[in-house]
Amino acid sequence: MPEWQGLVPVGSDHVSAAPVAISPEKSKSIKRHYRRSMGNAALFATLAAQQAVVESGLAAEILGNGRAGCIISSTIGSSSEVYESTKAVIEHRFNDLSACQFFRIVSHSSAFNVANFFGINGVQLSPCSACASSLQSIGLAYEQILAGRQELFLAGGSDEVTPIVLGSFRHLYALADSDELPPEELSRPFDARRCGLVCGEGAGILVVEEYEHARRRQAPVLAEIIGYATNCTGTQISQSDSASIEACMRLALADAQIAPDDVDYVSAHATSTVAGDREEAAAIRAVFGDRVPVSSVKGQLGHTLGASGGIETAAVLAMMRHGVILPNANLAAVAEDCAGLDLPAAPRQQPVRTVVKNCIAFGGVNATLIMRSAEAGA
Amino acid sequence: MTRDRLIELINQIFVDQFELEPEELTPEKRIFEDFALDSLDIVDLITGLQRKFGISLRDNKDVQQIRTLQDIYDLVEKLARDNPDLIAKLPE
Known part of the structure; x- marks a missing residue:
């Protein structure tokens, strides 16, 4: 368990975060060559994108023909990698830094990691806007397709639960914290006893595609x-x-x-x-x-x-x-x-x-x- | 004996960092062509060697000549000859 996981604030004995556990086997299903530049956010995005590509029946030739793009964003690239690498630099442990550290941290990490994994060579964008990131990604994909710039996109977002995010929310009194409610009842939108948010993590990736293009390849249109x-x-x-x-x-x-x-x-x-x-x-x-x-x-x-x-x-x-x-x-x-x-x-x-x-x-x-x-x- | 130990520790870097199988690690193997490592991996190889042997390699010109696993064994052995501390402080 990385050290920072012990720093995730959990309220007054209550869990205000729901981290995802990905097994080493699941991670290693992505080859090291691709995985080495992924923080957790990019890893989540790639695993979700795999599901979307399979469900949509997308062939590699389509993804790599220059008419397919990738718009995926997160709040902060990989915030766990920001924490780990900043700590290593401050402590002068330069030999603990990976050559791929930068590629895990940057704001468009999920977008280029997914593009690289699937060989997508069209438009790559990452409109990072905190909690609106992935809806803006999907909206931007829609606008790009309407403008005729691409036939399809893998579009969405990914994010991680780490102290950088949780500590900031907690400082602003935005994180759920109650002695009266059990953890599973802390997130209660529109309720009289709501007292803040509970953080989750993961990724949601969709195939956003020009309608006739989808029809021609007999894709399932949802x-x-x-x-x-x-x-x-x-x-x-x-x-x-x-x-x-x-x-x-x-x-x-x-x-x-x-x-x-x-x-x-x-x-x-x-x-x-x-x-x-x-x-x-x-x-x-x-x-x-x-x-x-x-x-x-x-x-x-x-x-x-x-x-x-x-x-x-x-x-x-x-x-x-x-x-x-x-x-x-x-x-x-x-x-x-x-x-x-x-x-x-x-x-x-x-x-x-x-x-x-x-x-x-x-x-x-x-x-x-x-x-x-x-x-x-x- | 020391050479065997150096080889063992170098091979461990390739197993741990680059997820290669121990049986693949024969001296004549070319690190770019046979192991498919690239320039990013070489940066990690340098930091891995620095961490393992407590040496500084970043500005060592000989690093640029490395082509095979044997070249790495030879380089570290040469550094060990020039720096007896390296052998004395080898990890268990």
Whole structure:
């Protein structure tokens, strides 16, 4: 176990983080030549991308024909590698530094590691924007394809739980910490007793592809991206702002050329922080009222930071496929400041055709992606 | 005996850092062509040797001439002859 894992803050005997355990066998399924430049974030991204490539039936010739790109981002390259290498340099242990240290640390590490692994030689981008990183990656892939620059992308995000991230959140009173709740109930979006977020880690990678290109190669089409928008507050770096979140959702709806009434479900960012959930709830209420079901899967998964947009978009695709809306886990009593929304507390069977997915990030960043299920006409 | 121990320690670097099998490590093997190492790996080989033997190799011109595993054995043996401390402080 690396030393820094012992430094992960765990609240008052409560676990405020959910690290992923990857077996050495799983790691070694990626050849050393590729693995040597990967921190955990890039490793998560590569393993997730492998699943996406297999499920989509993508052949190596397509990925390497110059018309395929890779847009993957995280909060901080690999924050565990930042910690390890900084410590080694400060302690003058230069012989403990790997030649690949830089390649594990840099912000676009997941993007180039995945591109290198699959031989992708088109556009490579990494729009790192903390917790909006992967939704911006997917949105950017959509825009690049609309502009005719590429036929397809591996797009999404990845992230790690380390003291650099957790310590910062904790210092800002954003990390869940309660003596009254068991660890599995600490992440409770929109609930009256919510007290902060629980960090998770992992990766969510999707194949975003031009529609006719996907049809020609008979790829399984799960959904169509029909709208996207991103904006920022310009006034705040740490606080969510309902007016700018509302503006972002309205821009995305306009891009999709649909009305709020056309939407079946809102997949909220809602991280279980007091202020963040309040601001997003107000924005959703202003756009959709109480007509559209709203949930955040962070009650089940925790907040996977820069990976959350990718992972939660994959969750939306699963909801579309199964015709069920995942509930707000741990929602026992809706908070007064989140009232006036339809917030399912149990799984709800219903057609999930048109979905609004939000991500909100430090830096005042908002992103909204709108998808329509394959069955509904994709 | 000392030479055998040096070879054993050098081979250990190739097994631990480059995930090669011990039976692949014969002296005539070319580190770029046969082991598929590249320039990044050579940086790690240098730091691995420095760590293992407590020596400084970064600015050693002879390092640039290394082509085979035998070349590495010879280089470290030469350094050991010039620096008796290297042998005295060999890891267990």
